[in-house]
Amino acid sequence: MEKLIKELRGLINFKKTIDMGDIILVAAKEPQMLMYGYVNNLKRDPTRKDEWYHLHFTILSIPPQKVTWTLRIPQMTGQEIFTMGGEERFVQPLDMGANVSATPTPQPEKKKTKGGLRRIK
Template structure:
């Protein structure tokens, strides 16, 4: 089951809608149901509480007002063991053929 501080992508009718962080999960009075407090990661930030079953928290489809919804856990991309594609720059500010451009230098021109 997803846990507190996990980031999820909320789908509405099979289309990605927004990211959210799970802030809190508390049991409901009904067995296998939970009050899930989410922080919608959009502008402005919006806290919401949904009452969901374990299966829905784990990515199962459910409906809200007749619309299909689901939560999908967001997994950070893995870094290759050899450091390739790690996004690390050399001391000269270069990565392969790429070059770091200073915004401060651009502003002066």
């Protein structure tokens, strides 16, 4: 699992925090899978003494599936690999804005040609 996570971190920009509305990547060792989820809600579990939270998310599959996992913040922000049913799992939110350029990309000049068509250099 550690090798997979290292490879994923080289390909994907992740966030270090989690909020409602985030897209998360979920990885599982058995059954081996990678999937995306949408965070619907995040609520503290009042029945536990320690800081545990109910992570309500929708697995982005066909059909979409709503799921609730009870995790600690380090487990849902990629700081810890955890187990469910004895199998390793990994969850971390994606940084969807990391590849967005702060400055606009210059557009090529457009010139008119005969017949009303434009040629782009």
